[in-house]
Amino acid sequence: MISRRTALALTGGAALTAALARAIDQGLVVDFGSPALAAWDDWNQHRHQGPLALVAAAVLASSPHNTQPWRFAVGRLGVDIFEVPGRNLGSMDPFGRERLAGLGAAIHNMALASTLTGRAALVRLLPDAGNPQHVARVELGGEGTGAAPHPLLPAIGRRHVHRGPWTGAAIAAADLPALTDFPRPADIRIAVFPAAAPRGQRFAAVTAAATAAIAGDAAMMADSHRWFRHSRRDQDRLMDGLSLRTSGVSPLLGFAGAMLPDPSPEDEGRYWLAATRDTHLPSASAYALITCPDPHDRRTALLVGAAWQRLHLIATARGLVAQPLNQLPEMLDRARQLGQASPFATDAEALAAGAGRIGFALRLGHADPAPPALRRPVSLVIGAPARLGYDIDRARAETLAQERALAARNN
Numbered sequence: 001m002i003s004r005r006t007a008l009a010l011t012g013g014a015a016l017t018a019a020l021a022r023a024i025d026q027g028l029v030v031d032f033g034s035p036a037l038a039a040w041d042d043w044n045q046h047r048h049q050g051p052l053a054l055v056a057a058a059v060l061a062s063s064p065h066n067t068q069p070w071r072f073a074v075g076r077l078g079v080d081i082f083e084v085p086g087r088n089l090g091s092m093d094p095f096g097r098e099r100l101a102g103l104g105a106a107i108h109n110m111a112l113a114s115t116l117t118g119r120a121a122l123v124r125l126l127p128d129a130g131n132p133q134h135v136a137r138v139e140l141g142g143e144g145t146g147a148a149p150h151p152l153l154p155a156i157g158r159r160h161v162h163r164g165p166w167t168g169a170a171i172a173a174a175d176l177p178a179l180t181d182f183p184r185p186a187d188i189r190i191a192v193f194p195a196a197a198p199r200g201q202r203f204a205a206v207t208a209a210a211t212a213a214i215a216g217d218a219a220m221m222a223d224s225h226r227w228f229r230h231s232r233r234d235q236d237r238l239m240d241g242l243s244l245r246t247s248g249v250s251p252l253l254g255f256a257g258a259m260l261p262d263p264s265p266e267d268e269g270r271y272w273l274a275a276t277r278d279t280h281l282p283s284a285s286a287y288a289l290i291t292c293p294d295p296h297d298r299r300t301a302l303l304v305g306a307a308w309q310r311l312h313l314i315a316t317a318r319g320l321v322a323q324p325l326n327q328l329p330e331m332l333d334r335a336r337q338l339g340q341a342s343p344f345a346t347d348a349e350a351l352a353a354g355a356g357r358i359g360f361a362l363r364l365g366h367a368d369p370a371p372p373a374l375r376r377p378v379s380l381v382i383g384a385p386a387r388l389g390y391d392i393d394r395a396r397a398e399t400l401a402q403e404r405a406l407a408a409r410n411n
């Protein structure tokens with residue numbers, strides 16, 4: 001017979017072993033070199049050349065809840081990117097506006113990566129009126145026609161959303177104009193303002209209120225919850241979504257959290273609200289709003305996402321960190337979906353300050369770099385027959401042009 005003390009020690013030991021196993025399972029204790037992180041290495045080690053390099057950069061783009069709503073078709077003459085509507089956030093993004101912003105971010109990275117190929121690139125948004133899911137085509141020109149490699153290329157592999165506490169130190173005056181100084185259509189506007197300014201305080205108050213509203217909306221939390229990958233097995237298998245590792249908790253708290261049973265959607269809402277109120281908003285140095293005439297216009301949504309991605313890459317290159325805080329536009333969309341007037345409409349209009357409507361919101365600041373998020377690698381997101389028709393058309397046009405040139409020379 002074993003003593004009570006031994007029994008307690010044994011059960012305590014068993015509990016500790018189980019907790020440790022859970023923490024390992026969440027990828028928090030031992031990093032086995034997850035296959036879901038290999039895509040970062042693929043880009044940083046230049047493992048893909050030519051048109052495939054465009055896809056390698058695109059898969060590292062930001063997307064809502066890391067849904068990675070894309071599929072690519074690669075040909076000799078360029079790359080096509082397609083929307084995958086099934087990779088959606090449901091009532092968190094009822095119109096697919098954020099999904100398109102993620103696709104815009106991927107298209108932006110493809111455009112930057114085209115400068116690695118030495119070939120000129122022409123990006124056409126929504127090139128096929130008959131197929132709205134075909135969100136962009138990047139046409140590559142001949143060898144030697146391209147621009148020099150873009151200086152932001154290294155930032156693509158270092159850009160990570162940071163959800164932890166930041167220092168709150170002010171952003172240097174020299175960084176401010178640089179963050180928004182890039183080519184984009186005139187009606188995609190960006191305002192960066194200090195967190196302590198009246199506009200910053202209003203943004204913080206309305207973002208906290210919008211977070212509370214989402215946390216209290218069971219449908220939104222359930223749809224959000226579907227993209228949380230709790231086990232290491234799911235992270236390695238699905239290679240998408242959010243995980244404890246990128247949630248911004250300290251390693252110690254993460255370890256403690258990993259020992260508990262998987263959180264429910266309600267737990268997640270509570271944690272997210274507390275993190276927003278106690279960490280995200282108070283430690284931000286500045287906020288930024290990307291505004292546009294109509295955030296639900298598909299082309300505009302793509303351009304808003306591209307602008308967010310460019311801003312984040314510039315911030316990364318300058319040693320700053322960023323985190324989207326899109327609770328306000330998400331709640332505006334939720335009211336629209338339910339056919340209700342939004343209690344946030346007045347604040348949203350005031351914050352946009354006459355520069356259109358809010359398409360994207362984020363915080364900016366200073367902190368040590370954040371860890372990388374899960375990704376599906378190039379091999380899992382390529383292959384779509386739609387590209388074939390295009391390649392055949394282009395090849396046919398090239399042959400025709402050559403035949404005409406030959407005929408003209410022979411006459």
Ligand SMILES: Cc1cc2nc3c(=O)[nH]c(=O)nc-3n(C[C@H](O)[C@H](O)[C@H](O)COP(=O)(O)O)c2cc1C
Binds near residue numbers: 064099161323324
């Ligand atoms: C349209 C859009 C909306 C987003 N909204 C939020 C947000 O409100 N809060 C947040 O922490 N991250 C947000 N993100 C960031 C994604 O969750 C993040 O890009 C994704 O998890 C992948 O991580 P990574 O960008 O660090 O690689 C958003 C991204 C996009 C493209």
